[in-house]
Amino acid sequence: xxxxxxxxxxxxxxxxxxxxxxxxxxxxxxxxxxxxxxxxxxxxxxxxxxxxxxxxxxxxxxxxxxxxxxxxxxxxxxxxxxxxxxxxxxxxxxxxxxxxxxxxxxxxxxxxxxxxxxxxxxxxxxxxxxxxxxxxxxxxxxxxxxxxxxxxxxxxxxxxxxxxxxxxxxxxxxxxxxxxx
Numbered sequence: 001x002x003x004x005x006x007x008x009x010x011x012x013x014x015x016x017x018x019x020x021x022x023x024x025x026x027x028x029x030x031x032x033x034x035x036x037x038x039x040x041x042x043x044x045x046x047x048x049x050x051x052x053x054x055x056x057x058x059x060x061x062x063x064x065x066x067x068x069x070x071x072x073x074x075x076x077x078x079x080x081x082x083x084x085x086x087x088x089x090x091x092x093x094x095x096x097x098x099x100x101x102x103x104x105x106x107x108x109x110x111x112x113x114x115x116x117x118x119x120x121x122x123x124x125x126x127x128x129x130x131x132x133x134x135x136x137x138x139x140x141x142x143x144x145x146x147x148x149x150x151x152x153x154x155x156x157x158x159x160x161x162x163x164x165x166x167x168x169x170x171x172x173x174x175x176x177x178x179x180x181x
Contacts, residue, residue, distance in 0.1 A: 001040070002079050004058040005072030006065035010041060012088065013079050014056050016145070023049035069120040076127040082136050083146025086156060089121035093169065112176050119169040126162050134159045
């Protein structure tokens with residue numbers, strides 16, 4: 001069974017796993033079930049493109065989930081690999097950057113959600129870095145997308161590159177938080 005550290009992580013997992021027809025999103029209904037004495041979050045819906053039933057079940061960890069936009073505590077994800085998190089961070093940061101370019105300075109603080117989500121995604125990547133190593137080991141990339149991102153840019157999974165990426169995203173958030181009237 002899939003193990004999610006938060007509802008945020010469960011939703012990202014579903015977003016990353018498209019329907020067989022290729023549709024990436026679907027309206028989800030949520031319920032909690034008990035299976036073998038364990039509380040399970042179940043998300044179900046219908047693909048808007050092909051009409052297939054979609055269903056995901058997640059056992060939530062015992063750890064108190066973090067506040068959004070964070071995805072989990074100090075341990076790395078068991079269901080999303082570091083390449084997927086970096087890909088998500090890149091996609092959201094690009095989208096957020098374009099929105100910020102078209103937003104008046106006085107209103108940019110209202111666009112904080114995207115950069116904060118991108119930062120949270122990249123912070124997740126760092127959790128995969130074992131102590132004593134300077135790069136995330138290739139074997140931790142378990143998804144097709146994650147392996148592709150790693151193969152194209154393995155240097156982005158080095159400690160120094162990840163820390164710089166995080167610092168850059170934090171500076172962007174700080175600039176949004178300190179916008180004057």
